[in-house]
Amino acid sequence: MGLELDYLGDNAWNDLVKSFDEVYSNADVDILTEKMNGARDMAIVINGKIGLKGGIEWMERKVKMLENIRPLDCLNDPDLIKRLRQYLIELPC
Numbered sequence: 001m002g003l004e005l006d007y008l009g010d011n012a013w014n015d016l017v018k019s020f021d022e023v024y025s026n027a028d029v030d031i032l033t034e035k036m037n038g039a040r041d042m043a044i045v046i047n048g049k050i051g052l053k054g055g056i057e058w059m060e061r062k063v064k065m066l067e068n069i070r071p072l073d074c075l076n077d078p079d080l081i082k083r084l085r086q087y088l089i090e091l092p093c
């Protein structure tokens with residue numbers, strides 16, 4: 001158990017997504033959405049905080065704060081989705 005215990009909740013997550021939505025290139029978000037198995041909300045935040053190129057590289061590597069799990073590997077488990085969301089909430093721009 002990790003960051004998912006500190007998850008600020010869906011309202012905080014949705015506010016973060018809204019803050020980045022339509023600010024950056026939709027084409028970049030579309031590419032990231034495809035790479036993130038359709039998780040458009042994650043793609044929007046990743047694009048806003050990390051960018052397209054960095055985001056593609058980041059989602060494929062193990063992240064220490066995610067307990068050495070790749071972001072892509074968090075997408076099929078509700079607790080790991082919360083962990084990933086909390087990580088992205090805390091990640092500075």
